[in-house]
Amino acid sequence: MQTQVVIVGAGPAGMLLSRLLDRADIDHVVLERRTREYVLGRIRAGILEWSAVDVIRSAGVGARMDREGDAHDRLNISWGGKRLLPIELAELSGRRVMAYGQTELQHDLYEAADAAGTTLLFEAADVALHDVTSDSPSVTFRHNGADERIDCQFIAGCDGYHGVSRATIPDGIRQEFERVYPFGWLGILSKTPPLPHLVYSNHERGFALCSTRNPMLSRYYVQCPLDDTTDDWSDDRFWTELFARIPAEVSDRIQTGPSIEKSIAPLRSFVAEPMRHGSLFLAGDAAHIVPPTGAKGLNLAVSDVHLLSLALITHFRDGNSAGLDRYSDQALARVWNAVRFSWSMTTLLHRFPDTTGFDQRIQERELEYLAGSVAARTSFAEQYVGLRFS
Ligand code: FAS
Numbered sequence: 001m002q003t004q005v006v007i008v009g010a011g012p013a014g015m016l017l018s019r020l021l022d023r024a025d026i027d028h029v030v031l032e033r034r035t036r037e038y039v040l041g042r043i044r045a046g047i048l049e050w051s052a053v054d055v056i057r058s059a060g061v062g063a064r065m066d067r068e069g070d071a072h073d074r075l076n077i078s079w080g081g082k083r084l085l086p087i088e089l090a091e092l093s094g095r096r097v098m099a100y101g102q103t104e105l106q107h108d109l110y111e112a113a114d115a116a117g118t119t120l121l122f123e124a125a126d127v128a129l130h131d132v133t134s135d136s137p138s139v140t141f142r143h144n145g146a147d148e149r150i151d152c153q154f155i156a157g158c159d160g161y162h163g164v165s166r167a168t169i170p171d172g173i174r175q176e177f178e179r180v181y182p183f184g185w186l187g188i189l190s191k192t193p194p195l196p197h198l199v200y201s202n203h204e205r206g207f208a209l210c211s212t213r214n215p216m217l218s219r220y221y222v223q224c225p226l227d228d229t230t231d232d233w234s235d236d237r238f239w240t241e242l243f244a245r246i247p248a249e250v251s252d253r254i255q256t257g258p259s260i261e262k263s264i265a266p267l268r269s270f271v272a273e274p275m276r277h278g279s280l281f282l283a284g285d286a287a288h289i290v291p292p293t294g295a296k297g298l299n300l301a302v303s304d305v306h307l308l309s310l311a312l313i314t315h316f317r318d319g320n321s322a323g324l325d326r327y328s329d330q331a332l333a334r335v336w337n338a339v340r341f342s343w344s345m346t347t348l349l350h351r352f353p354d355t356t357g358f359d360q361r362i363q364e365r366e367l368e369y370l371a372g373s374v375a376a377r378t379s380f381a382e383q384y385v386g387l388r389f390s
């Protein structure tokens with residue numbers, strides 16, 4: 001096979017890039033290791049920056065998001081089991097965020113790819129990238145029991161943290177930066193009406209988050225030890241612990257119900273530099289991971305493929321490779337902004353195993369400063385809703 005771009009990975013990064021290239025008539029093939037059903041079964045992100053909303057609309061896959069998504073003008077931060085601080089995102093930053101589940105976006109992306117007749121191969125095994133620093137890169141894989149090879153001009157590594165693309169960049173060239181957090185998030189979905197606004201909670205028992213998916217689907221999280229499993233957490237234990245970490249004025253409004261999904265995600269900050277090596281371009285979790293505290297993971301994937309698609313389009317349409325040459329630096333600038341913000345929110349809101357009374361007082365004082373300073377809340381708001389594309 002021959003094509004202009006091979007996209008490795010059919011998660012949100014790979015599939016959104018596919019839509020953007022398709023609309024520019026750039027020939028491409030998408031290779032996914034798992035089945036469609038497996039990818040659609042993953043419950044992950046829920047909050048989109050408005051920049052991401054704009055990119056999703058520009059890719060022609062925003063119709064259901066606009067119908068069923070829920071725009072949020074504010075969020076709440078609570079601490080000490082009683083304080084509740086509204087952060088007026090729209091009033092302070094001029095922008096909102098959209099609550100729309102990554103799973104729903106994934107459905108929309110696959111549906112659009114089917115309608116466009118995109119070459120999207122599921123259960124592509126043993127994907128390997130070849131000659132990425134030559135003028136004739138290629139990708140080999142096994143599919144339907146046959147060995148396949150695609151000759152291409154560029155490869156987009158959108159295969160997530162556990163993919164093969166990042167490792168194709170030689171150790172002597174690739175630099176990795178990491179911080180692993182000593183706790184995880186236990187998340188549940190319940191078919192119950194969500195709270196009107198997100199609530200992030202700092203509590204001496206640990207972090208908690210109340211979020212949403214749609215008017216009859218709620219998403220809740222509590223911080224848990226890394227060695228916990230979902231078997232350690234009955235629904236009753238989850239709801240009891242969530243209620244213990246948020247103010248009564250909030251928990252009084254929560255309708256509990258049986259969990260229809262329960263999972264534990266470890267938290268880490270991770271960045272691999274550079275995000276380009278020859279004809280290989282990394283995008284999304286293949287290049288970076290952020291703790292979900294700042295709701296940045298999915299949004300960084302969107303901003304990466306927005307920048308990469310513009311660069312590929314100007315290359316193929318105008319023969320101008322300047323965008324490709326600056327992609328890594330441009331993407332990493334936004335990545336590190338989000339990594340720093342996600343790290344700061346995680347540090348502010350979680351209880352670390354070695355947290356002392358001093359640390360708890362510092363966290364509470366920083367939260368009180370946020371409560372007392374419009375400038376502090378404005379800085380928080382503009383980072384949470386996402387910096388505008390430069
Ligand atoms: P993805 O990992 O989503 O997709 C990569 C795709 O590549 C996968 O489908 C994989 O099967 C495929 N692949 C891997 N290796 C391959 C190979 N060798 N060949 C072919 N295909 C291959 N973000 C938030 O903003 N908020 C959250 O609450 C949140 N919760 C999360 C919970 C969990 C458990 C995880 C893991 C992530 C969470 N994230 C969250 C981050 C998440 O949403 C990611 O940022 C987002 O999925 C990134 O999308 P991709 O870069 O496409 O990577």
Ligand code: PHB
Nearest residue numbers: 045046211292293294295
């Ligand atoms: C979610 O709804 O899954 C969600 C919301 C905000 C976050 C993380 C996850 O910061």
